[in-house]
Amino acid sequence: MKPSGRPRGVEVWLRYAAGRAGVPHRRSFEAWVAAALRGAGRTRPAGVAILVADEPAAREFNRRYRGRKRATNVLSFPADPLPDGDARAIGDIVLCAPVVAREAREQGKPVRDHYAHLTVHGVLHLLGHEHEVEADAERMEALERRILARLGIRDPYAVDA
Numbered sequence: 204m205k206p207s208g209r210p211r212g213v214e215v216w217l218r219y220a221a222g223r224a225g226v227p228h229r230r231s232f233e234a235w236v237a238a239a240l241r242g243a244g245r246t247r248p249a250g251v252a253i254l255v256a257d258e259p260a261a262r263e264f265n266r267r268y269r270g271r272k273r274a275t276n277v278l279s280f281p282a283d284p285l286p287d288g289d290a291r292a293i294g295d296i297v298l299c300a301p302v303v304a305r306e307a308r309e310q311g312k313p314v315r316d317h318y319a320h321l322t323v324h325g326v327l328h329l330l331g332h333e334h335e336v337e338a339d340a341e342r343m344e345a346l347e348r349r350i351l352a353r354l355g356i357r358d359p360y361a362v363d364a
Contacts, residue, residue, distance in 0.1 A: 213237040214250035214291070221257035221300040227318050235319045235354070239326035242350035251326060252295040261299035276302045277321040279328035296325035312359070316351075320359040323350050 215233045219226060236251050256264070261274035268278065281294040298321055307317035327343055334340035348358050 212248035213240065214248070216250065216252040217255070218253070219255045220260055221255050223255075225304055225314055226255050226300055227315050231315070231319070232322060235322040236326055238350050238354055239323040240330075242323075242346060242353070243327060243330050243332070245330060248291050250292045251329065252292070253322070253325075254295065254297045255300050256297050258299060258301050261297060261302065264297050274299045274302050276306055277325045279325040281329050281331075293326075294329035296322065296329070298322070298325070312357075316356045316359070319354060319356050320347065320351060323347055 213233060213236055215229065215236050217229050217232055232253055236249075236253075240249055254260075258274040261278070262272070264278055265271045265273065265275050268280070269275075276299055278297040279294060280296075282292045298318065303317055303321060304314055307314040310317070324343075324347060327346060332339070332343045332346065334343045344360055348360065351357075351359060
């Protein structure tokens with residue numbers, strides 16, 4: 204750990220565009236990004252920009268970049284490689300605070316755990332993981348489960364009876 208408490212080699216640029224009420228602290232996002240990078244085998248330094256957005260902004264991102272008319276919980280935008288080969292900035296993540304809070308409530312899970320899951324999920328997308336094909340989805344979900352378990356967070360895909 205660096206003296207600032209930030210995980211070594213991890214940079215998180217965090218912007219709160221939806222207010223901070225109910226949103227985890229920067230250090231939590233840094234820890235989750237670092238865990239996702241480690242869990243995916245990334246050893247080089249990496250930076251991720253995270254925007255915590257309100258519903259209108261998240262809806263506009265989803266409309267503009269995915270052609271969908273609703274706000275979604277998380278969007279990921281992998282960075283294009285820089286001409287000098289510097290690959291530290293791996294991309295941007297948009298988290299919709301109201302959707303995250305609503306889903307956590309509906310699923311009966313702590314909001315903080317849901318933010319952790321969606322942050323890990325977003326980072327894995329930035330690293331090239333996908334879930335459009337069933338086999339890819341199974342691999343990605345298994346990786347998410349392992350990473351979250353190491354953070355002490357229960358399986359986000361478990362269905363309670």
